[in-house]
Amino acid sequence: MGNDFTKPPESLHGQMLFREMFYLLSRSVSNWDQDLDNQMCKKIDWGDYNDSALSAWEMGLTGFPYIDAMMRQLDATGWMHHLGRHAVSCFLTRGQLWQHWKYGRDVFQKKLLDSDWAVNNANWLWLSGVAPFSMPYFRLYNPCPDSKSSLNVETKTAAFIKFWIPELKEFPPKYILEPHLSSASIQQSSNCVIGKDYPFPMVNRKESAKENLMRFKDSLAA
Numbered sequence: 001m002g003n004d005f006t007k008p009p010e011s012l013h014g015q016m017l018f019r020e021m022f023y024l025l026s027r028s029v030s031n032w033d034q035d036l037d038n039q040m041c042k043k044i045d046w047g048d049y050n051d052s053a054l055s056a057w058e059m060g061l062t063g064f065p066y067i068d069a070m071m072r073q074l075d076a077t078g079w080m081h082h083l084g085r086h087a088v089s090c091f092l093t094r095g096q097l098w099q100h101w102k103y104g105r106d107v108f109q110k111k112l113l114d115s116d117w118a119v120n121n122a123n124w125l126w127l128s129g130v131a132p133f134s135m136p137y138f139r140l141y142n143p144c145p146d147s148k149s150s151l152n153v154e155t156k157t158a159a160f161i162k163f164w165i166p167e168l169k170e171f172p173p174k175y176i177l178e179p180h181l182s183s184a185s186i187q188q189s190s191n192c193v194i195g196k197d198y199p200f201p202m203v204n205r206k207e208s209a210k211e212n213l214m215r216f217k218d219s220l221a222a
């Protein structure tokens, strides 16, 4: 046997150590699934519950094809790849929509086939940036990732996105992650006019990211 296996934390052992750490924490930290009196959760002044934003996110109608494809896959199959879970949870919370992580946690809890109370709460704490084990809150995922993104998206054929968003199945892969930026003639020849057949992005991704970073910083300083 060669010695070229990945090492923790990327390796299988590393992933399982995370899981065990989360099981231990969930039993030893009070209020593991709350933001009040939970030592593993920083207090952030999240926005008011926004029903239409949350249902657009849950139903895969945000106007961000990568996010929508992931959420539609979750809805239809009960599964989403780990990196997709990273992207959609970041988008809902500190990235774009500034909604409390508990709302996303509840949707995952209800829909994931591998739904697990300890691990699901842990990962939402992690991805929303509030936990000591979170990645730095200012490192956001781009919800329109290119082929170089750490989200590891296949952009050559964009078959995954086309499968889950049939509205975009005739779109050239070059424009599929941000279809609203394509010309009117491309939209017409692809049989998908943005704003009519598929939504415009529900927020400006760069402006919302900038505003939310400031909000996060302000909450930490308060």
Ligand SMILES: Cc1cc2nc3c(=O)[nH]c(=O)nc-3n(C[C@H](O)[C@H](O)[C@H](O)COP(=O)(O)OP(=O)(O)OC[C@H]3O[C@@H](n4cnc5c(N)ncnc54)[C@H](O)[C@@H]3O)c2cc1C
Pocket: 012, 015, 016, 018, 019, 022, 080, 081, 082, 083, 085, 086, 089, 108, 112, 114, 115, 116, 117, 119, 120, 121, 123, 124, 127
């Ligand atoms: C927001 C969010 C919510 C999640 N909710 C759940 C959940 O409810 N239930 C659940 O089992 N996993 C959850 N995960 C963790 C992870 O996405 C899944 O365990 C993983 O997709 C399983 O796929 P795999 O078996 O191919 O994992 P591999 O990458 O092959 O890892 C092997 C095993 O390690 C464990 N593991 C891997 N990553 C994690 C992790 N981040 N945290 C804890 N254990 C991990 C799992 O038991 C997994 O089967 C969540 C991740 C995120 C970002």
